[in-house]
Amino acid sequence: MTQTPKRRTARVAGGFLIATFVGALGCFVGCSTPSDSSSSAPQQVTIPQERILDVKLDGSALKVIGAYVPQSTPTGVQPTPGPGTLDWTFTAADGTTVRGTVADGRTSESEFAPSGTSARAEVSQPWMVFSARVPSTAGTFAVPLTGASVSLGAVTQVSASAPVASDGSTLSPAPSGTDAPPDGVRKLRDSSATCPFNVLIVPEAFTDMGAFRTRAEQVANDIVTSSEYGTYASGFVFWSQDFVSRDGSIFDPGDNRAKSTAFGVSFGSGDPNSAERRIIYPRNALSDETTNRLRTGARYTKADIILIIVNTPEYGGVKSQFLGITYVTVTNNAQGNRVILHEMGHGLLSLADEYTDGTCDRSRVESPNTSARLDALPWKDMVTPSNPLPTPQGTAGVGAFEGAAYCTTGVYRPAHTCLMKELSTGFCPVCARQLRNVFGPRSSGGDAGASDAGGSDSGGGLVNGGDGGGLYNPGGSLVCPTRALF
């Protein structure tokens, strides 16, 4: 389908946001062109002011796997330092240090028991892949938490397309959206929306890519025909990327037979009904080749979420992070599709969990659908007038039901039940409104960011971390928000 970007009038909020980001991120070291005396490259070109580094952290080993010139102004929101985040520093040759924060992707989390009720279990892996936007100058990149650092002294930006690593090798730049699709990447389902959400589906333990794509099409179809997201079917583009595995099943600690699969995903240990067993995740860092292929696929497709379809009928899966993008491992199990819909609530809609499990962190309970502020609920305009606050459990309508965001007391959710609380139900009215706010603009063609301007809801998605509609770019074109740095 042909997409015709349309110019639109800047909304005040959008313009402000852009200005804020440019001020915060647009220039690091005094905005001067860095001088470069360390490069011996014969053909030195003008040095861009910034580049994006893709970094693989494995234990205390840090490796820059790609470096390239940003294609656009960042439209996502950087995480704020705190629990669940990791800080990095970049120290330029002149001693100037810039700092950044990324979501700590070294945790894989499983949320639901096979019955569909919440049963959170976490596991730590030593590795993650993330991006950082740094000044385009020689320097040292470090993640102080692990003591890991890598000198970028020779990664001088002599060319926009082919940065050179300290060992002399060429770092692979990210693909441009106008390039031909990378090998094995296919568009399964298109959209005429201006800023649709891109879902990248990849296979684990599939030996037959035809069988994988059939399964991927089923998953895509299940999402766009679900009662939750069906109204916004045109807000999705689905992609598949082939990864061939030698073995057609994943490693099982129960039989301990070695397996060779694309992502090295394994069942957890424990008996078949245990929480540990269903934590299905890549135990070891992805190989450089797999990392690079997935990185290339995710960037090319501008993936907002990555689904790793694991070839087993047994229930299980986790969510984690790759390049700042939520990824979900999910099996060929019907209940797994409900998990996807829930995880998209996190990954695409910025919704919080409404269940309780005793791991309450009161500094992190405010979200569109959870709040400790009875007098200033984010959904106060939707409260059923006859409902008291707090609202007794089991009451119909919208109110403030105690118990949410893992806290049993003092934190409230909008309705007795919701997909963000258990898998067997749909979105509550408040989460449904969030879906409408975010997907409404992004499932329409043309004037993406402003299309819901007539409604009473807070507008085109600049709420809650830039999830929503397109942002006005002073240059005149519509910039669609992205999950990762591009």
Ligand SMILES: [Zn+2]
């Ligand atoms: Zn809800």
